[in-house]
Amino acid sequence: xxxSQAETRPAGHDGGTLDRALALVEFLRAHCPWDxxxxxxxxxxxxxxxxxxxxxxxxxGDPAALRGELGDLLLNVAFxxxxxxxxxxxxxxxxxxxxxxxxxxxxxxxxxxxxxxAWESIKARERAGRPAGGILDEVPSGLDPLLRAxxxxxxxxxxxxxxxxxxxxxxxxxxxxxxxxxxxxxxxPDRLEDEVGDLLFAAVNLARLANVHxxxxxARANAKFSRRFGALERLAAERGVxxxxxxxxxxxxxxxxxxxxxxxxDAPGEAR
Numbered sequence: 001x002x003x004s005q006a007e008t009r010p011a012g013h014d015g016g017t018l019d020r021a022l023a024l025v026e027f028l029r030a031h032c033p034w035d036x037x038x039x040x041x042x043x044x045x046x047x048x049x050x051x052x053x054x055x056x057x058x059x060x061g062d063p064a065a066l067r068g069e070l071g072d073l074l075l076n077v078a079f080x081x082x083x084x085x086x087x088x089x090x091x092x093x094x095x096x097x098x099x100x101x102x103x104x105x106x107x108x109x110x111x112x113x114x115x116x117x118a119w120e121s122i123k124a125r126e127r128a129g130r131p132a133g134g135i136l137d138e139v140p141s142g143l144d145p146l147l148r149a150x151x152x153x154x155x156x157x158x159x160x161x162x163x164x165x166x167x168x169x170x171x172x173x174x175x176x177x178x179x180x181x182x183x184x185x186x187x188x189p190d191r192l193e194d195e196v197g198d199l200l201f202a203a204v205n206l207a208r209l210a211n212v213h214x215x216x217x218x219a220r221a222n223a224k225f226s227r228r229f230g231a232l233e234r235l236a237a238e239r240g241v242x243x244x245x246x247x248x249x250x251x252x253x254x255x256x257x258x259x260x261x262x263x264x265x266d267a268p269g270e271a272r
Contacts, residue, residue, distance in 0.1 A: 022078050022081060038083070043076060050075075050076050053069045053073075054073050139155060154208065169208075172206075180195045228259065231258045
């Protein structure tokens with residue numbers, strides 16, 4: 001290795017393999033103006049995006065993609081740790097020690113600290129040791145809005161603030177849909193945003209009461225739409241239909257044909 005190569009390599013640590021990610025971030029912070037300018041807040045969007053991309057690679061069952069996305073997520077976690085050390089907020093040792101202590105508390109039987117205990121009982125005891133706060137104070141504000149709506153509703157349901165069955169939530173969805181229809185006539189963007197938000201919140205509540213996780217349901221809908229639109233693109237190419245020129249009516253005809261083909265392929269007794 002040349003002297004110039006040695007000068008530009010990230011400095012190593014005596015720790016394990018994962019410490020190399022921290023060393024990499026330290027190197028980037030020292031030599032790249034963009035990396036040096038980042039803060040925990042400015043990096044939050046990338047942290048969330050990478051977490052979703054990891055979940056996507058898992059859903060697709062692609063080990064090679066998962067390996068790469070885990071590396072990207074690890075880089076973002078390493079950034080948060082290194083910046084925490086730079087500002088004196090915490091050290092890497094404190095991050096890992098906190099994790100170890102939490103897992104010991106929550107798995108006492110694995111560490112010879114007690115008998116097996118229900119997860120919710122352990123969580124309740126941990127909450128009891130914290131300063132009193134509101135019921136929703138422990139729902140993280142940084143969650144994806146869809147998941148945060150689910151967590152909020154799940155939390156208030158535990159204290160009895162909930163519909164007795166999905167029917168009540170369904171009626172609320174219909175009510176919110178009607179309100180959006182009325183707001184469309186006024187074209188007030190703020191009021192329309194409020195009503196669309198109310199509809200989404202009500203739809204999440206309906207999903208929860210119907211024992212459907214909204215994130216999984218939306219991921220499934222995204223995958224279905226993407227699959228059908230890909231089939232639409234192939235069918236359009238076969239028919240000589242040009243996107244941007246054909247118009248919605250012509251594309252709708254192809255879309256309906258794609259759906260008919262899909263239903264026929266899924267019908268019992270049909271050859272696959």
